[in-house]
Amino acid sequence: GAGVSQSPSNKVTEKGKDVELRCDPISGHTALYWYRQSLGQGLEFLIYFQGNSAPDKSGLPSDRFSAERTGGSVSTLTIQRTQQEDSAVYLCASSGQAAYNSPLHFGNGTRLTVT
Amino acid sequence: SQQGEEDPQALSIQEGENATMNCSYKTSINNLQWYRQNSGRGLVHLILIRSNEREKHSGRLRVTLDTSKKSSSLLITASRAADTASYFCATDAANQAGTALIFGKGTTLSVSS
Numbered sequence: 001g002a003g004v005s006q007s008p009s010n011k012v013t014e015k016g017k018d019v020e021l022r023c024d025p026i027s028g029h030t031a032l033y034w035y036r037q038s039l040g041q042g043l044e045f046l047i048y049f050q051g052n053s054a055p056d057k058s059g060l061p062s063d064r065f066s067a068e069r070t071g072g073s074v075s076t077l078t079i080q081r082t083q084q085e086d087s088a089v090y091l092c093a094s095s096g097q098a099a100y101n102s103p104l105h106f107g108n109g110t111r112l113t114v115t
Numbered sequence: 116s117q118q119g120e121e122d123p124q125a126l127s128i129q130e131g132e133n134a135t136m137n138c139s140y141k142t143s144i145n146n147l148q149w150y151r152q153n154s155g156r157g158l159v160h161l162i163l164i165r166s167n168e169r170e171k172h173s174g175r176l177r178v179t180l181d182t183s184k185k186s187s188s189l190l191i192t193a194s195r196a197a198d199t200a201s202y203f204c205a206t207d208a209a210n211q212a213g214t215a216l217i218f219g220k221g222t223t224l225s226v227s228s
């Protein structure tokens with residue numbers, strides 16, 4: 001079946017603009033994660049959705065960042081008033097259970113460049 | 116934070132040699148996972164080891180876990196050029212249902228032929 005799909009694959013935007021990044025998880029997966037990876041760096045946790053529970057937003061770096069997961073499936077990460085330091089690859093992952101019980105399946109990411 | 120930290124940051128070896136990467140973490144965990152990332156791509160899951168396990172094998176991969184030292188190692192035997200990638204460990208926080216999986220900064224492995 002299809003894996004985790006992210007769109008767009010690349011996004012160039014001007015400083016101050018808002019952007020929306022989309023993630024289509026594997027069908028039936030209840031857990032969905034967003035991570036950010038700067039060039040040559042590790043993964044920075046942003047937000048975690050698990051079923052119908054309230055999302056864990058503890059990794060969001062500022063109130064300019066928000067995410068939704070509609071109908072327990074597709075997720076959108078929104079960055080308002082983008083800054084140059086927001087430039088990074090944004091990775092989405094899903095898993096069939098809580099992540100401590102099963103592996104994460106990653107998409108190929110959205111490369112965001114803020115000019 | 117229970118974030119894992121990999122060591123070394125970078126490793127260069129010849130084909131056929133073994134590669135060992137280490138991961139240390141701070142708090143008690145349920146499981147520890149290892150992932151691989153090829154340049155410009157998403158991460159691929161390699162192996163999951165539970166907190167009550169000490170060693171696990173998968174093909175040329177061998178993972179150990181020492182919960183008393185809060186550390187894990189990933190051994191790749193008989194390395195190949197195709198093993199060139201970044202390797203990350205990831206942990207959660209034990210006794211906290213539904214916690215996020217936190218990744219370390221990774222080890223960059225370069226295997227030359």
